[in-house]
Structures are given as C-alpha cells and as structure tokens.
Amino acid sequence: MRSFIISGDLDKRNEFIADYIKKEEIPGHAVSTFDENMGIKEARNFRLKLSKKYSGKNLYIIASSITAEAQNALLKSFEEIPDSVSVVISIYNPDELLDTVRSRFFELSFKERNTDKDTKEFDTKPFLAENVKDKVLLIDDFLLDKGRENSGIAIDQFIASYRMALVKNINNLEKDRINKMVNTLKNLLSTARLVKFNNLNLRLALENALLNDKL
Numbered sequence: 001m002r003s004f005i006i007s008g009d010l011d012k013r014n015e016f017i018a019d020y021i022k023k024e025e026i027p028g029h030a031v032s033t034f035d036e037n038m039g040i041k042e043a044r045n046f047r048l049k050l051s052k053k054y055s056g057k058n059l060y061i062i063a064s065s066i067t068a069e070a071q072n073a074l075l076k077s078f079e080e081i082p083d084s085v086s087v088v089i090s091i092y093n094p095d096e097l098l099d100t101v102r103s104r105f106f107e108l109s110f111k112e113r114n115t116d117k118d119t120k121e122f123d124t125k126p127f128l129a130e131n132v133k134d135k136v137l138l139i140d141d142f143l144l145d146k147g148r149e150n151s152g153i154a155i156d157q158f159i160a161s162y163r164m165a166l167v168k169n170i171n172n173l174e175k176d177r178i179n180k181m182v183n184t185l186k187n188l189l190s191t192a193r194l195v196k197f198n199n200l201n202l203r204l205a206l207e208n209a210l211l212n213d214k215l
Contacts (some may be wrong), residue, residue: 001057001086005092005105012110017061017088024086026057030098030209033061035150043070047077054084063090065152065196071098092156096196112160127165130177135210143203147204152196155205159188174196184209 001024006013021031034046049060066074066089078101081087087105094102094109107150126138142158166173173181185208194200 001084002175003081003087004092005089005094005097005102005107006110007107008089008110009112010092013090016108016110017090020086020088021059024057024059026059026086030056030058032059032085033063035063037064037152037196038062038066038070039199040067040069040073043073050077050081050085051085054082056084058085060085060087061090062087064150065091065096067197068098071101075100075104094152103195124165124168127162128169129210130175132211136207139203139206139210142206150154151202152192154202155188155192155195158206159185159192162188 004016004020006016020026032049036042036043038046043066046060046062078087080110089097089101089105091097094107126134127143129135129138142154162181166178166185170178188206191200191205191209195202195205
C-alpha cells in the first residue's frame with residue numbers, strides 16, 4: 001500500500017482519504033486518526049504501532065503538526081512502513097515537514113476552493129477591526145466557529161482570511177493602516193509556528209498578533 005502527504009484544501013484532503021479507504025477496502029476499525037500535535041513522546045508511541053505485525057490492511061492518518069524532533073524520530077519507521085499499512089500525513093503546508101520525511105512519501109497538493117461567489121460573500125469587515133474591543137470580538141467569533149478544529153489548521157485559516165481582507169480592501173485603506181495589517185500578518189505567521197510546534201494556546205497566539213500591531 002502507498003503512503004501519502006496530502007496538503008492544501010481541507011475538504012479535498014478529507015475527500016481523498018474517504019475515497020482511498022473505499023478504494024482499498026480498509027475496514028473502519030483499521031483506520032486510526034491522530035489529530036493532536038505530535039511531539040517526541042507521541043512519535044515514539046506511533047513508532048511502536050508501525051512496528052506491529054498486521055494481518056489485514058490498516059491506515060494511519062496524521063492530521064496534526066509534527067515537531068522536527070518527532071519527524072526525525074520517525075524517519076526510519078516511515079522508511080520501513082509494512083506493506084499492509086498506509087500512512088497519510090494531512091497537512092495544510094507541506095513545507096512544515098522535513099525534506100527527509102517528504103522524500104519517503106508520495107505527495108499530493110489540493111488547490112483551495114476559491115470561487116468568485118466565495119470571494120464576494122466573504123465578510124472582510126471584522127478583520128479590519130482597529131480597536132481592542134472589536135479585535136477581541138473577532139477572536140471570540142472565530143474560536144466559536146473554528147475552535148474545535150486542530151489549532152494548526154485553525155490558525156492557517158485565520159491567516160488566510162486576514163490576508164484576503166487586506167487584499168480586498170487595500171485600495172480603500174490608508175498607508176498607515178496597510179502597514180499595521182502587514183505587521184499583524186507577520187506577527188500571525190511568527191506565532192503560527194509556536195501554535196503548531198510548541199503547543200501555544202490558539203487564543204493567546206491570536207491575541208498576541210492582533211493586539212500588538214504597533215509599528
């Protein structure tokens with residue numbers, strides 16, 4: 001069985017996994033999903049699972065961030081995945097993975113669904129908030145909607161929405177406002193790595209980026 005790194009649009013990644021399970025006729029009890037951030041401890045436990053002998057087809061889905069240490073710990077296991085086992089790493093940005101890990105998988109990238117209708121309906125106003133109260137409300141609303149998703153995926157979605165708000169309104173914003181939003185984007189990108197690899201709380205990350213946007 002082949003193992004994959006799939007990236008890009010979340011819905012398309014999930015569709016691929018569902019189709020793969022159906023195509024390979026993998027029974028439900030033989031599908032395991034890991035959606036908590038994977039550090040060295042989790043990697044060691046996962047390595048033990050891959051070392052077991054399997055009589056039937058099994059699928060392991062890693063739908064979380066993996067620290068560099070964990071990736072290094074799993075290199076040999078990824079290289080020697082049993083024939084009856086598939087591993088699918090589902091991640092928004094494959095650049096978060098080491099080249100040595102990526103070389104051991106077949107990669108598929110799915111383009112984001114971004115139709116004209118989606119763009120027109122996207123409400124950019126909340127992301128243009130300037131005062132503290134409105135920024136906190138933006139974070140609260142976002143967490144209410146996305147808080148149950150993996151933190152790494154959620155912060156990538158927030159960054160994509162914030163960037164879209166900037167791009168769609170850039171011609172109507174003053175230069176100082178544009179510079180502040182660009183600075184906020186930089187803060188978001190910096191804290192995103194802490195969310196994914198150091199388990200920084202998502203709310204703290206968003207508050208740190210949005211409430212500290214002074215030039």
